Amino acid sequence: xxxxxxxxxxxxxxxxxxxxxxxxxxxxxxxxxxxxxxxxxxxxxxxxxxxxxxxxxxxxxxxxxxxxxxxxxxxxxxxxxxxxxxxxxxxxxxxxxxxxxxxxxxxxxxxxxxxxxxxxxxxxxxxx
Amino acid sequence: xxxxxxxxxxxxxxxxxxxxxxxxxxxxxxxxxxxxxxxxxxxxxxxxxxxxxxxxxxxxxxxxxxxxxxxxxxxxxxxxxxxxxxxxxxxxxxxxxxxxxxxxxxxxxxxxxxxxxxxxxxxxxxxxxxxxxxxxxxxxxxxxxxxxxxxxxxxxxxxxxxxxxxxxxxxxxxxxxxxxxxxxxxxxxxxxxxxxxxxxxxxxxxxxxxxxxxxxxxxxxxxxxxxxxxxxxxxxxxxxxxxxxxxxxx
Numbered sequence: 001x002x003x004x005x006x007x008x009x010x011x012x013x014x015x016x017x018x019x020x021x022x023x024x025x026x027x028x029x030x031x032x033x034x035x036x037x038x039x040x041x042x043x044x045x046x047x048x049x050x051x052x053x054x055x056x057x058x059x060x061x062x063x064x065x066x067x068x069x070x071x072x073x074x075x076x077x078x079x080x081x082x083x084x085x086x087x088x089x090x091x092x093x094x095x096x097x098x099x100x101x102x103x104x105x106x107x108x109x110x111x112x113x114x115x116x117x118x119x120x121x122x123x124x125x126x127x128x
Numbered sequence: 129x130x131x132x133x134x135x136x137x138x139x140x141x142x143x144x145x146x147x148x149x150x151x152x153x154x155x156x157x158x159x160x161x162x163x164x165x166x167x168x169x170x171x172x173x174x175x176x177x178x179x180x181x182x183x184x185x186x187x188x189x190x191x192x193x194x195x196x197x198x199x200x201x202x203x204x205x206x207x208x209x210x211x212x213x214x215x216x217x218x219x220x221x222x223x224x225x226x227x228x229x230x231x232x233x234x235x236x237x238x239x240x241x242x243x244x245x246x247x248x249x250x251x252x253x254x255x256x257x258x259x260x261x262x263x264x265x266x267x268x269x270x271x272x273x274x275x276x277x278x279x280x281x282x283x284x285x286x287x288x289x290x291x292x293x294x295x296x297x298x299x300x301x302x303x304x305x306x307x308x309x310x311x312x313x314x315x316x317x318x319x320x321x322x323x324x325x326x327x328x329x330x331x332x333x334x335x336x337x338x339x340x341x342x343x344x345x346x347x348x349x350x351x352x353x354x355x356x357x358x359x360x361x362x363x364x365x366x367x368x369x370x371x372x373x374x375x376x377x378x
Contacts, residue, residue: 040256
């Protein structure tokens with residue numbers, strides 16, 4: 001999978017220190033972005049949970065550097081991508097897979113160019 | 129033997145048997161027999177901005193741990209051991225949620241109102257409300273609603289963060305590498321998750337299964353179980369955090 005897709009102009013980028021403490025900022029941004037797209041409270045909860053799982057996994061995959069996250073819309077779906085420096089691929093356990101399979105339509109992680117990355121997608125709400 | 133002594137002796141015998149057999153029915157009986165202690169301890173932590181239902185939930189998980197860990201060979205009353213365990217869980221609950229302490233009191237109060245409002249609006253609108261709909265109903269801004277929603281969450285990052293702050297273990301990278309080396313494969317991990325799920329209290333296990341295995345929405349689960357959607361959301365967060373914490377302890 002391509003790590004850095006072509007970003008549209010409707011992208012929100014967030015760079016935070018690589019610390020679990022800052023994942024809450026990523027969650028809040030995710031919730032704010034999702035809210036602007038018209039998701040209801042349950043769907044926003046889903047987006048936030050997915051971003052929390054994936055961002056936490058990336059933060060825990062290495063040390064140092066920043067966590068970079070981007071939010072955008074393309075092809076009728078919300079796309080959240082994030083990455084941070086790493087030497088090993090992210091470890092996504094079965095519990096995380098199970099959670100992510102339910103709360104988002106697509107989720108993936110990998111290691112590319114010394115960066116661990118994640119990506120998840122969720123279809124936009126009807127009428128958005 | 130006085131009736132109270134006889135009762136205590138019978139309970140002690142159950143602990144001994146549970147320790148020997150691990151019988152879940154016995155475990156549940158022991159938890160039930162001490163339910164009032166969990167309730168009493170949860171009440172002592174009220175008026176700190178957390179809903180009583182949530183505190184009771186934490187106390188009951190503490191009781192589960194106490195029952196599972198109680199060593200009958202030690203010369204200790206179960207009530208003493210359980211009180212220390214449950215109080216520890218309740219204190220950890222507050223410590224892990226420092227975010228909720230840092231956010232304005234207004235957001236915490238708003239969070240408490242959110243549950244009822246989401247339920248009312250869902251019924252009136254026929255669907256789960258959006259943030260603007262909630263904001264209008266509550267007479268606050270969208271951002272305030274979002275922040276109030278955040279107050280109720282117990283997320284993976286928060287539990288990991290608390291663990292990191294607590295431990296004097298190896299740096300994160302080393303722990304991650306260590307975990308990779310252990311190399312639980314997917315099937316083993318699934319068995320482990322299943323085992324942990326089966327050790328949860330009935331309602332929590334049911335809610336996790338309905339959401340993540342039967343893919344019901346939170347609103348559907350709320351109707352199914354007879355609690356609010358917000359309560360389902362909180363229970364899911366808490367239970368997942370508990371599962372995550374136990375997985376890390378394996």
